[in-house]
Every structure is written in structure tokens, then in C-alpha cells.
Amino acid sequence: MSELLFECYKIPSVCYGVDSLFSFHHNNPEGSSGLVVDLGYHATHVLPVIEGRVDPSRSRRINVGGAHIINYLHRLLQLKYPAHFNSITLSRAESLVHEQCFLAVDYQAELQQWSDSEHYESHVRRIQLPYTMPVVNPGLTIEQQKERRKELARRLTEINARKREERLAEDEEQLNQLLAAQDLLDEGEEEEFQNVLESYELSNVGDLQKMISSIQARIERTRQKIVAANTADDPIVEESKVKQIKQGLRPKEQEEFESWIEGLKQKRQELLDRRNARRQRRQDMAKRRTAAAQERMRIISQLARKEKRDDNFGMRDEDWDVYKVINKECGDSDSDEEQKLLELEEVLRRHDPEFEGSALGRASSSADTAETYQLHVGIERIRTPEILFQPSMVQIVMNKPVGSPKAGLAETIEIKFDMSCSQVGSPEAGLAETIEFVLKGYSVDVQSLLVSNIFLTGGCASMPGLVPRLEKELREMRPFESQFHLTLAADPVLDAWHGAQELIASMSLSRCFVTRAEYEEKGGEFFKEHSASNHYFPSPVPLVQAEIVPAPACVEEVEIDVF
Structure with missing residues (x-):
């Protein structure tokens, strides 16, 4: 990093520090002690600070951070809603983590509550995805339908007349x-007459007369x-029928207008309910194990068991009743009911300004379409941030072993989130177990000093429910009636910058900044220690190899006898 900054960007000097320690010194007086819990984007660090100095030998890192929470929620929603795979992006998952997720104080008890349907309905978050409203072709009005029927009737009349x-x-x-041909017979040309009979497949003169x-x-x-079609007056009959229908839909003088409107709405609702019931029955008839299909098969089996010598089914009125029971849904009443429904809705739209229904019940189509583009974020609200305390819930391929003391506090680590990996979960300990492990490395007095000021910082520290959850975990791991105190940074995201600003303002630049001359003299790995920095361990000097003097080659004399 120093080589890049000095050689490429030509900066005059640079200072290195740990962001969580900057935030700790910004929120605590100088020389304070405490346990810093840094919940970052890529990793979580637990840093013990004793009298203003960090103890790197007992610091630990958990390879779980905000990025894994976001990726985990992103993957869960994509598996839950495969139809909206492309719409569920990382940016949308990140906004859901910030706005909807929280840490449960008791995860198992919270899971039991989510199993209740009432609790689910009251706490689930429905996220509307963007979608394009389908273009619905509005139905024809009554006048347009009449004109269309007239045009079809006219065309049909012309076709029949032409035929x-x-x-x-x-x-x-x-x-x-x-x-x-008959004239040929009268003229005596019998040979040509016989040829005509053969062409028409006739045998004698009698057949010819019958055919004529x-x-x-x-x-x-x-x-x-043709004469009857030209003198027909069908349009007048149709107009009279329409007038009779319209008269039945007008309010009478003795009836109140509101009750008349309510009656029309009730008739319309009855038609809709009847049509929906008929459609549902059709769907049930297509399934084998439904009650409707079983009733139909029972009636058919009863008919099959009857002993009949002749197939005379349908000759009696009782047979027709049986047929209607079996075949309830195959009539042609759909078109009649739809016609009545259109007429009722036309009258309601004309006389009732509050009526918003559409023909054939298409008003709910847009709402149904919107619901299909919704994400129901329920148990995922507590499941995704739970990986901070239970990393085994998610699969992580790590670069370093668990709690490795060799990793620097500010080292950038690369974590690969691979759901297809054969490894089941992460073998790392959770945040509560890591804190307990760090505290056990000190004496009882130092433990009491550290737990008296447990400082939470980092972007994930602002997760709702983190402080109550950690208080519960610490109360379970600490001795009975022992005291501890949790402190949340005033601004978990920006306090690191504020702490670095205060450090630079309070110290002389020569004490914490590495100048270009020092870089050229001591190399790119050199940095100066201060209260918020790592410990500097210079690289070991390479061993000077002793000069190796080559030994003189030995010459051996060999005598060979030649015979």
C-alpha cells in the first residue's frame, strides 16, 4: 500500500490505523480499557484494549460480516421466488437488510412465534417488485355488441342468399x-337419349321423370x-327484446332509488358467485379425487348396474333428469349470464358513480397481477442476521483458520460465498462464543475490566436487537450476578473517521505519519505505532551467507595394463 501511495500518487506522508480503534478512542477517554466488537462488512473482530493499547495476541476475527448477511438473504429470496430470480438483486437485498431485518433476543422462541399464522400475517413484510401493468382489452358496450350482432347477422344473411x-x-x-334429354326421346334419337341416361346413371324414362x-x-x-329472407324483419324483433330487458332494469316510481341500486348490485353479485361456483366445479370435475367427480362416477356406475335389454336411455323424463345431474356444467348458460352481467354493469355505471366494477369481473386482475410480484419477507428477517451468532447456518470458504492470531487486524481478507460447496456450514464459533473465548484468556480482574466496557462499532452494530441479544448471551456466560456494560457507538459507521480526525489533531504529525524519506529508507512495510494502530514487527534481516571457496579438483592417476 505504501509503495502505491508514494510511487503512484506522490503523497507526502501517510498514517495507518484500525478503524474500530479510532471509533473506540472517539467515544471513550484516553487510556480507557474495554472489549471492542467491530462488526464490519467482511469480518467481525473482537479486540481487547487494556489501558488504551490493543492486545493483538488475544484478538480474534470471525469471517462473517454484513456482506454475508446480504448474500444470505439474497440467496434465500432467490430460492423462495425462482420466478423473480433476476428482480431480486443484491442492492434490493441490501436495502431489505437495512430496513427489515433484526436480531431476535431468543431465536428459537421467535421461530415458534412465526409458526403461528396470526403472528406471521401481522409481522410479514410484503415488498412490491416493479412490474408492467398488462394491457387489458376493455369489453364492448351494449351498443357496440348490438351493432356487432347486426353486422354478423347481415353478413350471414348475405352468405346464405348467395348460396x-x-x-x-x-x-x-x-x-x-x-x-x-326428354326432347331427344320425343324426336326419336334413342341412341343419344341412352347416352344421357348413362351419364346421369338412370335406367329408364321413369327414373328421368322422377329426377325432373x-x-x-x-x-x-x-x-x-329467397322470398322469405328478403321480407324478414328480424332487427325489429331484436330491438323489441332489448327494450323489454331495459325496462326491467329501470327503477319503478314507487321504489326508492338506493334500494333499486342495491338490488342491481345483489343480482350482479349472485351472477358472479354462480359463475365462479360453476368454474370451480369444472375444475373439480377434471380432478379424479374431488367430491364432484366421485358423485358423477357414482351416478354413472348406478346406471351401468341396471339390467336393460334394449338401450332406451333418454326415452323417459327421469333419464333427462339424470343427465342434467351428471352434466351440470356443460350447458350454454355462460353466454346468457355474461350478457345479463354486462347489462347490469352498464346500468350501474350509468346510475351509480361509485360503482367501479368492470365487465366479467376483470377489476381484480390488476390486483392479482400485483400480488404475484410481491416478496413476502417473513422469517428471513431474523434468519439472515442470525449468522453473526450461528455461522454454521451459512457456507463460507475461508482463507484463514478459525481465530487465527496471525491475521492482522486491518488485513483485507477475501471470503467466497459458495452455496454449492460440499462443506455444510461454517465451522467458526459465533460472536458470543468468540467473546467468551477471548475473555477466558485473561485473569478474573482483567475480565471484569473488559466486560465493564464492551464497545460495539461497525456498520452491522446498528442492527436492531443487537444490544439486547448480546446482553442475554453475556448474562448466560458470565458468573452469577456479575456486572457488565454494553456501549454502542454514537455513529457506528462514521465514528472511525471522527476518531482519526481527533487523533491527527491531538498528535504531532511526526509521531504517527510516515514521510516519504522514511519510506525510502525503511521500505514499504514500515509504519509508526500509536494508540489506534497495529503493533509493528519489522521483517527479519536475511542471513548473510558465508563466502564459499571452491576446493581444488583432485586428479587421480590410474594405471591400465594393456595385454
Whole structure:
């Protein structure tokens, strides 16, 4: 770091310190003793400070911090809502940790409370995810539907009239050909007449006369249908029906207007309930083990057990009643009810300004769509921060062993969060066990001195419920009726900066700053100690190797006898 700052950025001097110790000295008088618990973003440190100086030999680090809480919540929500995998981002998980999560004083008792449905409904947080409102095609009004029906009826009439005319022309052409064949017989040309009979697959003159008579009768019927279609007055009949329906939806003079509106609303609700019940019954009929399907199969089995010589089912009125029981949901009453529902809603929208319902019950579609894009953050509110006290709940691949004294207090560590790792949980101890381990390394008097001022700092120290949870854990681990005191930093996030500012203002720069000349003389690992710094241990001087003098090579004389 010093090489980067001096060589690249050309700074004149630099001072190194531990952020949690800066925060401790900012909130406590000089020379104070206490146990600093630094809950940082990547790790948690427990630092014993005795008379203003940190004891690095008994300091410990837990490789769990705010980043792991955020990643844990992020992963839990993605597993819980796989359909919104891309919408559940780390930034959204971080905001949920800051706004919704808290530490439970008694985790197991809190879990039991969350198992109650009433407690869940009153404490769950519903987070609305962004979504695009689907474009709903509004239904046609009554007037538009009438115009559409008229247009369809007109088109159908034109198609039928065109088909009748085409059929009439074909029959007239065939009749002319048959009459021409009959004239051939009258003229005595029997050979050509026989060829015509063979082409029409006729055997004699009688068959020809029958065919001519049938075609003439068909032509007459077609002409009558054309005349009847041209003189029909269907639109008038339809208008009269609509007028009768509309008159039934108007309030009578002796009835009050409000009671009339309530009656229309009740009729509309009955139609909606009837339609929903019919749809639910259809769904139940598709399932094998529902009561509706079993009742249908029971009636069919009773019919199958009856001994009948002839298949005359349907000849009696009782058979039709049985058919209606079996096939309740296959009628064509849906279109009629929907038509009545549209008419009722049209009248309600015209006379009741407070009515906001839409045709065919589409008003709740937007609400249903919004609910499908909601995150229900319930037990995750206490489960994610619990990894500070139970790291075994989450999987962490660590670079250093548990509580390694070789790791520096300000050393940057790399922690990889891997949910697919074969390792189950983290083998590290939680925050309460680590504090107890650190305290056991001192005598009883020093323990009492440290627990009298347990100082909490770092970003995660602002987590709601941390102080009551630590008080409960310390009360369980400390001797009976022993005294301890927990103190939370005034600003757990910015007090480290305030403490560094006060330190620089109170000390001379030469006592805590490393100048460029000292860097060039003593190297990049050198730094000056002060009340908020690590202990400086210079690198050992490499051993000077003795000069090795090469020994003279030995020459050996060998005598060889040649025969």
C-alpha cells in the first residue's frame, strides 16, 4: 500500500490505523480499557484494549460480516421466488437488510412465534417488485355488441342468399339438361337419349321423370326461401327484446332509488358467485379425487348396474333428469349470464358513480397481477442476521483458520460465498462464543475490566436487537450476578473517521505519519505505532551467507595394463 501511495500518487506522508480503534478512542477517554466488537462488512473482530493499547495476541476475527448477511438473504429470496430470480438483486437485498431485518433476543422462541399464522400475517413484510401493468382489452358496450350482432347477422344473411342463388342456378341448369334429354326421346334419337341416361346413371324414362320432378320441387322451395329472407324483419324483433330487458332494469316510481341500486348490485353479485361456483366445479370435475367427480362416477356406475335389454336411455323424463345431474356444467348458460352481467354493469355505471366494477369481473386482475410480484419477507428477517451468532447456518470458504492470531487486524481478507460447496456450514464459533473465548484468556480482574466496557462499532452494530441479544448471551456466560456494560457507538459507521480526525489533531504529525524519506529508507512495510494502530514487527534481516571457496579438483592417476 505504501509503495502505491508514494510511487503512484506522490503523497507526502501517510498514517495507518484500525478503524474500530479510532471509533473506540472517539467515544471513550484516553487510556480507557474495554472489549471492542467491530462488526464490519467482511469480518467481525473482537479486540481487547487494556489501558488504551490493543492486545493483538488475544484478538480474534470471525469471517462473517454484513456482506454475508446480504448474500444470505439474497440467496434465500432467490430460492423462495425462482420466478423473480433476476428482480431480486443484491442492492434490493441490501436495502431489505437495512430496513427489515433484526436480531431476535431468543431465536428459537421467535421461530415458534412465526409458526403461528396470526403472528406471521401481522409481522410479514410484503415488498412490491416493479412490474408492467398488462394491457387489458376493455369489453364492448351494449351498443357496440348490438351493432356487432347486426353486422354478423347481415353478413350471414348475405352468405346464405348467395348460396341459395348459386344452388338455384345449378338446379335450373341441370333441369334444362334433363328437359333437353326428354326432347331427344320425343324426336326419336334413342341412341343419344341412352347416352344421357348413362351419364346421369338412370335406367329408364321413369327414373328421368322422377329426377325432373324432384329438381323442380327443390327449385320451388329455394325460390320460396329467397322470398322469405328478403321480407324478414328480424332487427325489429331484436330491438323489441332489448327494450323489454331495459325496462326491467329501470327503477319503478314507487321504489326508492338506493334500494333499486342495491338490488342491481345483489343480482350482479349472485351472477358472479354462480359463475365462479360453476368454474370451480369444472375444475373439480377434471380432478379424479374431488367430491364432484366421485358423485358423477357414482351416478354413472348406478346406471351401468341396471339390467336393460334394449338401450332406451333418454326415452323417459327421469333419464333427462339424470343427465342434467351428471352434466351440470356443460350447458350454454355462460353466454346468457355474461350478457345479463354486462347489462347490469352498464346500468350501474350509468346510475351509480361509485360503482367501479368492470365487465366479467376483470377489476381484480390488476390486483392479482400485483400480488404475484410481491416478496413476502417473513422469517428471513431474523434468519439472515442470525449468522453473526450461528455461522454454521451459512457456507463460507475461508482463507484463514478459525481465530487465527496471525491475521492482522486491518488485513483485507477475501471470503467466497459458495452455496454449492460440499462443506455444510461454517465451522467458526459465533460472536458470543468468540467473546467468551477471548475473555477466558485473561485473569478474573482483567475480565471484569473488559466486560465493564464492551464497545460495539461497525456498520452491522446498528442492527436492531443487537444490544439486547448480546446482553442475554453475556448474562448466560458470565458468573452469577456479575456486572457488565454494553456501549454502542454514537455513529457506528462514521465514528472511525471522527476518531482519526481527533487523533491527527491531538498528535504531532511526526509521531504517527510516515514521510516519504522514511519510506525510502525503511521500505514499504514500515509504519509508526500509536494508540489506534497495529503493533509493528519489522521483517527479519536475511542471513548473510558465508563466502564459499571452491576446493581444488583432485586428479587421480590410474594405471591400465594393456595385454
